[in-house]
Every structure is written in C-alpha cells, then in structure tokens.
Amino acid sequence: MKITYKGDYALKAVLELALNHGNGSIITIHDLAKRLDIPIKFLEQVLLDLKRGGYVAARRGKLGGYFLAKSPATIKVGEIIRLIEGPVEPIACTNEEYSGCKDIYKCVFRGIWQDVAKATSDIIDNITFEYLVNRTARQSMSVNYQI
Amino acid sequence: MKITYKGDYALKAVLELALNHGNGSIITIHDLAKRLDIPIKFLEQVLLDLKRGGYVAARRGKLGGYFLAKSPATIKVGEIIRLIEGPVEPIACTNEEYSGCKDIYKCVFRGIWQDVAKATSDIIDNITFEYLVNRTARQSMSVNYQI
C-alpha cells in the first residue's frame, strides 16, 4: 500500500468534516482547503470522489458546502484508502485471477503479500473516524494545557 | 509499501540463486533470465543493484555468472525489498525529519502509518530465503506427487 497526496488529503478532509459533524454545520470547499492547506481545485476532485463513494454529501448554491454523509463511527480509515488508492495489496498478484507467475505453485512470495495485506487491513479497517475525532480532540487539549 | 516489477524480479532472482546455493554452482544472467522469464537487460540492472547491496556476487568473463554472496539463511525478504524499493512506510511523513504536517500534534494519521510499517516489517523481516527454499522444494514435491 502506498498513500499518495490524494489519499492523504481525502483522509484529512474526512477527519475535518468529522470534527464538525453533528452540529448540522456545512463547510465550503474554500474553507476546507484553507484549513487543510490543500490546493482548492485538487481538493475538489478528492471531494467529488468521496461524494461518489457515499462518504460526503454536498449542498450546491449559495450557503452550500460539504458535510459527512454518514456518522464518523461508521466510516473506517480503510474504506477511504481503498476508495482513493485502490487495493491495499503491495503487488497485484495476490488476487486469484492473476496469472503472471509462470508456476503459481512455486510462487512462494504470494503468501507473503497476502499476509502483508491482511496485517495492513487489520489496522486500517479497525480505525473509525469517531476514534480519530476523539484522539484529535484529546491531543489538541493536551497541547493547549502545555501553553 | 508497493512492490514494483524490479522488486519482484529481485526477490525471484535471489530465490533462484538460493535454490542453487551450496553446490558451488554459478548461473549466467542469460540462464536466470530464461528461467524467470525476465527481460535480460532489465534483470542485469536488478542484479547490479543486488551486487552493490552485497547480496549476490559475480564472476566475469567466460564461465562467469552470478551466485549468492551470503547464505540464504542470513538474507531476509525485507532486506531485498528495502534495497530495491526503499522504505516500507506507506507515506513519507512517518520519519521524524518530515515537517509536511502543519500541526504534527494534530496529525493523528502518522501513528497509523507507523503501525502499518511495523506490521509489514514484522512479516518481511522474519522470512529468510532459507525458509523460502524449503517451502519451494516442498511445494514442487507435492505438485509432482499429484501427477
């Protein structure tokens, strides 16, 4: 698995929206881009993907903006990564259809990539954005306390 | 972590050399390329990298060829991957020097990438080529038995 800027931005955008979830608020892409320091037109494409994936929703027109389409508790980090980056496998040969290995019985590396994919999934599929919201809140609190 | 063709070829080349290790034999790049079905000039670059990394050695001239520079028991899959592909981290921000996150205290994703990197390392740094040689031998045996 490799995380590109697009994936990184997507995760940060969802987290930012999650931090504002619940109070009925809506955030414009302009605001989001400024808060996260992301080029606005690039963020736009990311948000469109997130919308098509069903994770965010938008209201058009004046007073429009973006908001989470579901509760942060139901969105897992792994889902966003898979939507934006594709499969978490380190190499394509881990899926059954692949026939690149001349002798599949001999391709002893396949099992390794499957193990890596599973270990990765076990992490990213068990972290919800609700958890991240709580961690973020606690972290910024403790930072404030230090001042 | 993403495995490119180069990394894939490197692992297969080392395994093939490991299967022939011990009996003092040497394999030409021509042979290796044919056995592994890899473009010879591409394999050449891979082998040069492996040589510079100290994993394989070569004898030049007629009767020359490649052989493992160390025992398969001392070479781990993770070493080859890191040599060819670079760090295992899914994104660059996991190392301390990185300052891309505006507020490092708030970048709650960093811990996730560190966890993924650790889980990946725990797998690939604990598999030696000796183990893979044994597995390959056993697998091809059982395949033969089925015939």
Added chain:
DNA sequence: ATTATGTCTATAGAGTTAGTAGTGTTTTGA
C-alpha cells in the same frame, strides 16, 4: 439578476516505471 457555491472534463508538467541499446571490461581457452 447577481453572486456564491458545487460539478465536471480536460490538460499540462514532473516524476516514475519498465524496458531497450550500446559500449565498455574481464576472463577463458583454442
């Protein structure tokens, strides 16, 4: 109407990947 927003498609520049080409250098052995 005007303005502020999201929607969509196209494109461009930089970098990466996979593969190819050509020219060395070294060693063997006839």
Added chain:
DNA sequence: TCAAAACACTACTAACTCTATAGACATAAT
C-alpha cells in the same frame, strides 16, 4: 594472441501516474 562469452555501466525512451491548474457549467439564495 585473439576471439568468444560473460559481466559492468550509462544513457535513453515510451508509457504511465501523480499533482496541480483551467475553464465551462449547474444550482441555490438573496
């Protein structure tokens, strides 16, 4: 001695991906 067979090294290219930008369009509020 010299030709053949092998490794060594550098350069190049076509295709692809990634990041970012541009511009035309659609929608909603005032």
